[in-house]
Amino acid sequence: HFAAFSTSWVNAPQHWHIAMPSGEGGNHPISFCAKTRFWKAFVDENALRVTSGSNYLTEYQFGSGTIVHFFCRTCGVKPFGRGETADMGVFYAINIACLDDLMPDELLNAPVEYQDGRHDHWERQPAEIRHL
Template sequence: MKRTCHGSCHCGAVRFAAEIDLAAPSLRCNCSYCLKIRCWASQVPATAFRLLAGEAALSEYRFGAGRERHYFCRHCGVRLFSRGDSARSGAFVGIGVNCLDDMSAAALARVPVTFVDGLHDEWNTPPQETRHL
């Protein structure tokens, strides 16, 4: 069931709201970037995301093919979300589940996780090892 969730960076300069179905699987990826930031994302359609404050505080990072734009707060360094467009899911926002402010630890523990092998561009297959993700 979808609900409106609010999130922010550590210093509070950037705030957002999104309609998220936290019963849907979230993603943990093993690509070189996601591994370094220990990314845990909930993907929503781009229309389900609203930036509430802090657009001027955002910096963008792209790597590889540059298809996905990763946004972080230039003040505190927290990566909040990414934007992309794929043939499989259309325009999307990958929200950092760890940035959601109105979720209890117990609620976060219930969010299902799907592991994807982005390192080898095998998005429908989980990596052989996931314990470190």
């Protein structure tokens, strides 16, 4: 089922519906995600629908261009990215911090899986995670 989430930043309301998995969220220490503290949850391509506010979103890509990063053009917050890999197919990485309806207890108890994106070893945790 879809859960409705909305965000509103500096007169730029956005609304989307996301079917959130019960699995873990993740953080990986490549420079972009580590520097922006992007705590994400993966969902498949049919699990996210932008229902309003798409005119506030802009895109950014770098490196191999595997991931399309979506940003609010008004405030710069990144609510999600879209990617495609051989292993996962098409997916979205949802920014957990943008889910307004999550309660602090839910965030505190959410399982976290770290990925070593800095060394392209996405299947394992980096040796050091205390700074993440």
